[in-house]
Amino acid sequence: MSTEKPDNLITSIGAGAISLGIFAVLAAAAISLTYIAGSESIAANKAASKARALAAVMPANLYDQSLLSAPIELVDYAKLNLKPNALAYAAVKSGDTQAIILPVIAKDGYSGDISLLLGIDKYGVIQGLRTIEHKETPGLGDKVEHKKSDWVDSFIGKSLANTPSNDWAVTKDGGVFDAFTGATITPRAVVNAVHQGMLYHQRQQSVLYNAPQEQ
Known part of the structure; x- marks a missing residue:
């Protein structure tokens, strides 16, 4: 049988409760900090991955600021098979937009959607x-x-000016783009999507090249 006096017992229980409360607060704070740090790391990794993807379709001599710093919300995005709030990115050099990176989706791939980035x-x-x-x-x-x-490098240098509309097709369909051995549907879908992207760029030039740019 405990000989501890009631007052001492209450004090002991109170001290234990306070200690547990402090521990819970500290543990919660540690978990929150870990979550925040993890979220920031994930966001940074995603941004770095997107920056690499954008840079892959845009020569470095066409921009002198981060490609991610000049997003453009697209209008008439359905023409590119995109969803609302879809973004293009401007390649800006000395304050002037030199080129545009468009996201485009080919809806008619052999196994589903094919997501593309097109630099023009x-x-x-x-x-x-x-x-x-x-x-x-x-x-x-x-x-x-x-x-x-x-x-995909076979598209580099192509434009609506040097490639007539009928040429935007795989060779099997009378165009100038090779298909893959044993696979025609996939390259056909990509060629069609790129052509649509080029037409969109032509129609929307005033919007794309006059959008406000972040510095």
């Missing part, structure tokens, strides 16, 4: 193209990935 300069010439996401067949349709094939 102010003269309407393609500077780069990359596939960002797809579900195409490994060994066939996945050649739209730059790491699997340099096929």
Whole structure:
């Protein structure tokens, strides 16, 4: 049987409760700080990944500020098969927009949507193209990935001026873009999507090149 006096027992219980309360507060604070730090790290990694993707379709000599610093909210985004609040990015040099990076989605890939980034300069010439996401067949349709094939580089230098409308097709359809051996649907979808991106860039130049730029 405990011989501790009631007052001492109450004091002891109170001290224990206070200690547990302090521990709970400190633990909660530590968890919150860890969550915040983790969230910031994830956000930083996503931003870095997006910056690399944008840089892959835009020559470095066309911009002197971060490509992420000049987003442009797209109008008539459905023409590119995009959702509301879709963003393009401007390549800005000495305060002037030299080129635009457009997101474009090909809806008619063999295995679903193919997400693309298309870099076009102010003269309407393609500077780069990359596939960002797809579900195409490994060994066939996945050649739209730059790491699997340099096929996307065949678009560089093309424009609406030097490539007539009928040429924006794979060779099987009478165009100038090669298909993949054993796979025509995927490259056909990409060519069509890029052509739509080029037409959009032509129609929306006044919006794209006069959008306010963050410094």
